[in-house]
Amino acid sequence: MNIKRSLALSVMVVAGLSMTACFSDDSTLGVDKIGTIEVVTGMEDTTYVATAFIGDVLEIKPEVVTSLDESELSYEWTLLSDKTGTLDENGDTIQPQVIGNSKYLAYTVETPAGQYQIRYAITVKDSGYSLITATDLSVVTEFSQGFYILKETTDGNTDMDMYSASGNLSQNIISNTTGAALSGKPYSITPNYGQFYINPDNDQMDATNTMVVITENKQMGVYRTTDMLQIFDQNSILFDGAAEGVQPYLLNRTGWYSQYFTSEGMRYGMTASMGSPTSGKYGFVSDVVHGSKFFICDYINSLGGFFIWDEINKDILWSNYNMYFEPIVNSEYGEEYSKGLTDWECLSIGYSAMDYVANFILNNTKTGARRLYLASGGMMASSLNALVELDPASHMAKATAYSTNFYQAKYIYCVDGGKLYACNLNSDTYAEIDVNLSGVGSGEEITYVSNQFFQSPWGEYSVNAFDYLVVGTQKGSEYHIYMYEMVGGIPSGDPVIKFSGEGKVAGVRYINQGYSENDLGMMISANMYTVVD
Amino acid sequence: MRRVINTMILGGVLLAATACEKDLELYSSEDCWLNFSYSENKGSLEPSESSYSFVYAGSDVTIDTVWVEITTMGFVYDTPRAISVEQVQVDIVKPELPAMPQDSTGAPVEEIVVVDTINAIPGKHYVPFDDASIAKYFQIPAGAVSQKVPVVLKRDASLDTCVAILKFRIKENEFFKVGYEDYSTRQITFTDMLAKPSQWEYGYMIYNYGEYGPVKHQFLIDQTGEPWDDEYIVALHDGDSAYLEYLMAKMQNQLNALNAERVAQGLDVLKEADGTEVYIGMVY
Structure with a gap:
């Protein structure tokens, strides 16, 4: 006999013998009642968005194809969150919430803002056989997603407006929710994704998205973006309260750490990337780096390095992902060009994802001269790429507002004399071009510019992605905001979003509740907004 | 090659044979065992050991009770079954005294307080396990598989200056044998001073x-x-x-x-x- 043949035969005999060994199938499952069920449309590859607590009804009408009669089927829609399956404060397992038992879903959305999964189970009544499909649901509130506008009120204090995803403008949110605007002129506004705090709804330590507003009068308000509840101020965020005279600068997070910079120095804690939620409070100053609102992530690695201006020590610093700080120098320009710059103030910080280069614009408070620093970071070290003494006649040397294009062009936008210009960093002479804007009302003076976007350098979150040039103008006591789509960094056509409100605009920041604080790639992206512009 | 084929066939037959189910024998052992449950002390690196200080109990407290859980192995019975526990003496090694700190004149700078560690004395430092007042707790109730037994510590004056060690173990009796070795002893260190x-x-x-x-x-x-x-x-x-x-x-x-x-x-x-x-x- 052929050897190969006998080998194959032997294997088959053994396999057959194994399969017949002592096994009899006496199951009575209704095999004749399984039929075929298929959900053709309406579920997978779809993300639904609904607004909570305003009577918004979520309707899903999946197309179901089956050989069975509809009377033979039952349906169940369930809602699951990231808490489903965990224990509540009583030690009970949190169960999925049943939100429907019909073929089609019509659910009045009354659940906290957040990310959910909807599961649709079709069950053959006789056999119990089920087909389960799922889709994503993003529940928002009017505050949880959209653009926040930091503004100076007509009496010189700080308040915030909000332009929601549904196109509504809510004005004077701070004074309307807390009774008064924050005292002092606006200093900064920052989205803080995954801020730890003790949720007053259940007294549990939790994470939430917040907007952080700081004034020049040493006031800070940290607001939960689902409902604008103020969860911290400059005192309650510290276990020992704030010492008198301390100026808050920045409450932010990078990859592993959350940082709180003040004129006392830096405090830090962990983020959700590193562990379970805490109270979100901070203890003692852990580093003499004081920081400022001039902060931007170093996107060349996704771990959380950053560039920062130290307002007290007058230093230009880079930090790696583990908060190892160093001055930005090169062989030509030593530490004297980046540390102890007592005669200088920082006007702007920015970053281009095209070449992963950060920029600082400094102003000499005695001479009025301005410098542009271009610097690169990385995993373990930074370097100063160029130090440019700006031509005093240039718009860059006289500008009152700056912003850097992140994705599309190596431009630093600047506002000079009420007009918008772009400085081309690809040009050896740092040539400037006029940026023409369509749709700006007559008599309005451009006072503000910012590149706001929601898209990751690594491609996540492509849904609802945008990349806008945001321009703010002033006319009398009213500000106007215009948001333009861009082609190659230049505004294209009429603004896609425009609105106006009372006061002077001091900052515009976008927040998207669909972002998960544990998503490392998006986390960097979501925190990429420079705080200064 | 034939040898290979034969080996494969033999292996396959053996494999097939192992796929057959065999009825397990019914559990029939009449023996029962006792173990300490360390779950209530799971935070400790040495879960069999715990400590207590009367310092935290308030000045008017003269006795306090540490409850220790004991669990059974074996059949459950519909009648109560007595639990026996006995003290174990611990070999205590006296630490060497450190050098007395002295000032420039040779006078001691600070007093060194030496704390004695002793084996707890029944009746003086704790209520004996066979004392009639607590006998009712030293039994597995009918139908139960566990019981918490009291270790009643007494605030003797000697505890002001010493640390008492009470090590005890399951003792075999007519109902139970001693269970797993690692789960058959407990030790409570107690004092009226600050204790670790x-x-x-x-x-x-x-x-x-x-x-x-x-x-x-x-x-x-x-x-x-x-x-x-x-x-x-x-x-x-x-x-x-x-x-x-x-x-x-x-x-x-x-x-x-x-x-x-x-x-x-x-x-x-x-x-x-x-x-x-x-x-x-x-x-x-």
């Missing part, structure tokens, strides 16, 4: 506050007003990790401030009785 909490060795305390010492313990109590006993340590650990970090830094700062104050007064920095400097901080 059982939880000190658990996780963050030993890691962030270093080795235990009574002077360190008293310092922490003085600074916070908290007892730093097992209950407090567990609550800290299960609570806010940001607060844990803050509290350690705060205790470090306050220890530094106290030491600076002592040095300014001509005193030594804070030390344990054996001369070890009190240290609070990360231990690597």
Whole structure:
């Protein structure tokens, strides 16, 4: 006999013998009642968005194809969150919430803002056989997603407006929710994704998205973006309260750490990337780096390095992902060009994802001269790429507002004399071009510019992605905001979003509740907004 | 090649044979065993050991009870079954005394307090396990598989200056044999002085506050007003990790401030009785 043949035969005999060994199938499952069920449309590859607590009804009408009669089927829609399956404060397992038992879903959305999964189970009544499909649901509130506008009120204090995803403008949110605007002129506004705090709804330590507003009068308000509840101020965020005279600068997070910079120095804690939620409070100053609102992530690695201006020590610093700080120098320009710059103030910080280069614009408070620093970071070290003494006649040397294009062009936008210009960093002479804007009302003076976007350098979150040039103008006591789509960094056509409100605009920041604080790639992206512009 | 084929066939037949189910024999052993349950003491690195101090109990407390769970192995019975427990004497090694710190004249600078460690004496330091007053607890109730038995500690005056060790074990009787060796003994260390909490060795305390010492313990109590006993340590650990970090830094700062104050007064920095400097901080 052929050897190969006998080998194959032997294997088959053994396999057959194994399969017949002592096994009899006496199951009575209704095999004749399984039929075929298929959900053709309406579920997978779809993300639904609904607004909570305003009577918004979520309707899903999946197309179901089956050989069975509809009377033979039952349906169940369930809602699951990231808490489903965990224990509540009583030690009970949190169960999925049943939100429907019909073929089609019509659910009045009354659940906290957040990310959910909807599961649709079709069950053959006789056999119990089920087909389960799922889709994503993003529940928002009017505050949880959209653009926040930091503004100076007509009496010189700080308040915030909000332009929601549904196109509504809510004005004077701070004074309307807390009774008064924050005292002092606006200093900064920052989205803080995954801020730890003790949720007053259940007294549990939790994470939430917040907007952080700081004034020049040493006031800070940290607001939960689902409902604008103020969860911290400059005192309650510290276990020992704030010492008198301390100026808050920045409450932010990078990859592993959350940082709180003040004129006392830096405090830090962990983020959700590193562990379970805490109270979100901070203890003692852990580093003499004081920081400022001039902060931007170093996107060349996704771990959380950053560039920062130290307002007290007058230093230009880079930090790696583990908060190892160093001055930005090169062989030509030593530490004297980046540390102890007592005669200088920082006007702007920015970053281009095209070449992963950060920029600082400094102003000499005695001479009025301005410098542009271009610097690169990385995993373990930074370097100063160029130090440019700006031509005093240039718009860059006289500008009152700056912003850097992140994705599309190596431009630093600047506002000079009420007009918008772009400085081309690809040009050896740092040539400037006029940026023409369509749709700006007559008599309005451009006072503000910012590149706001929601898209990751690594491609996540492509849904609802945008990349806008945001321009703010002033006319009398009213500000106007215009948001333009861009082609190659230049505004294209009429603004896609425009609105106006009372006061002077001091900052515009976008927040998207669909972002998960544990998503490392998006986390960097979501925190990429420079705080200064 | 034939040999290979034959081997494969033989292997296959054996494999097939193992696929056959065989009825398991019904459990029929009449023997039953007892073990201590360490689950209530799971935070400790040595779950069989725990500690207690009357210091935390209040000045009017003269006796206190530590409840110890015992579980059964074997059949459940519909009648109560007695539990027997007996004390085990521990070999106690006296530590060598450290050198007495002296000033330039040779006079002792600080008194060294030597704490005796002894085996607990039944009737004096604890209520004997066979005492009639607690006999009703020393039985597995009908239909039950576990029972919590009391270890009744007595606040004898000798505990003001010594630490008592009560080590005890399951004792075989007509109903039960001794269970697993690792689960057959328990030890309670108790005193009327500050005692090392059982939880000190658990996780963050030993890691962030270093080795235990009574002077360190008293310092922490003085600074916070908290007892730093097992209950407090567990609550800290299960609570806010940001607060844990803050509290350690705060205790470090306050220890530094106290030491600076002592040095300014001509005193030594804070030390344990054996001369070890009190240290609070990360231990690597």
